[in-house]
Amino acid sequence: AQKVTQAQTEISVVEKEDVTLDCVYETRDTTYYLFWYKQPPSGELVFLIRRNSFDEQNEISGRYSWNFQKSTSSFNFTITASQVVDSAVYFCALSPLMNTGFQKLVFGTGTRLLVSP
Amino acid sequence: DTAVSQTPKYLVTQMGNDKSIKCEQNLGHDTMYWYKQDSKKFLKIMFSYNNKELIINETVPNRFSPKSPDKAHLNLHINSLELGDSAVYFCASSQDLGQGKETQYFGPGTRLLVL
Numbered sequence: 001a002q003k004v005t006q007a008q009t010e011i012s013v014v015e016k017e018d019v020t021l022d023c024v025y026e027t028r029d030t031t032y033y034l035f036w037y038k039q040p041p042s043g044e045l046v047f048l049i050r051r052n053s054f055d056e057q058n059e060i061s062g063r064y065s066w067n068f069q070k071s072t073s074s075f076n077f078t079i080t081a082s083q084v085v086d087s088a089v090y091f092c093a094l095s096p097l098m099n100t101g102f103q104k105l106v107f108g109t110g111t112r113l114l115v116s117p
Numbered sequence: 118d119t120a121v122s123q124t125p126k127y128l129v130t131q132m133g134n135d136k137s138i139k140c141e142q143n144l145g146h147d148t149m150y151w152y153k154q155d156s157k158k159f160l161k162i163m164f165s166y167n168n169k170e171l172i173i174n175e176t177v178p179n180r181f182s183p184k185s186p187d188k189a190h191l192n193l194h195i196n197s198l199e200l201g202d203s204a205v206y207f208c209a210s211s212q213d214l215g216q217g218k219e220t221q222y223f224g225p226g227t228r229l230l231v232l
Binding site: 043044045089104105107 | 148150152157158159160161162165167172173205207209211213219220221222223224225226228
């Protein structure tokens with residue numbers, strides 16, 4: 001079974017603090033992909049990053065960084081020097097490689113991040 | 118230029134009515150999806166079409182019927198609407214390479230409220 005757990009329901013920080021959003025996944029597949037999406041208050045879903053199961057290198061994009069650890073089945077997301085505009089619900093998702101070759105995203109329950117000035 | 122668009126953005130209707138939501142993508146993708154986001158923000162896939170063919174059909178009531186007239190469009194028709202159908206419905210698309218790695222790009226969502 002495929003499952004994504006985001007144990008933090010809501011996190012509140014003050015601007016300029018660093019914050020880490022946790023994501024733990026379960027899959028028996030050896031090939032899979034992990035994603036993070038952002039859902040700001042306006043409601044749309046914005047793609048942030050994709051990582052495959054064979055690439056455990058950490059990735060940094062501006063104030064965002066991702067830490068993928070296969071040994072602990074985690075794909076955590078850190079925002080450095082948070083800003084009010086980072087306030088959103090963040091979703092971690094898993095895409096197992098189905099036997100059809102097609103994709104199905106399995107989402108976590110999301111973490112609501114509130115950044116106050 | 119909107120990549121994945123949905124109409125309408127908001128839909129308020131009475132129980133028992135039939136309604137449709139339309140989705141169009143101009144990304145040249147060949148796979149499209151419908152997801153449902155409930156009041157607790159939980160996102161779950163409903164359907165997926167590849168080149169107009171149904172490839173994923175999760176446990177969804179028969180009242181929901183997707184239709185893909187061409188690979189750029191995927192519409193969702195809902196019969197006999199129920200209170201529990203109230204949710205945000207997201208359309209998404211990806212360029213499927215048969216490797217499971219493709220990124221799905223989402224539309225703005227359609228907020229459906231059944232009274």
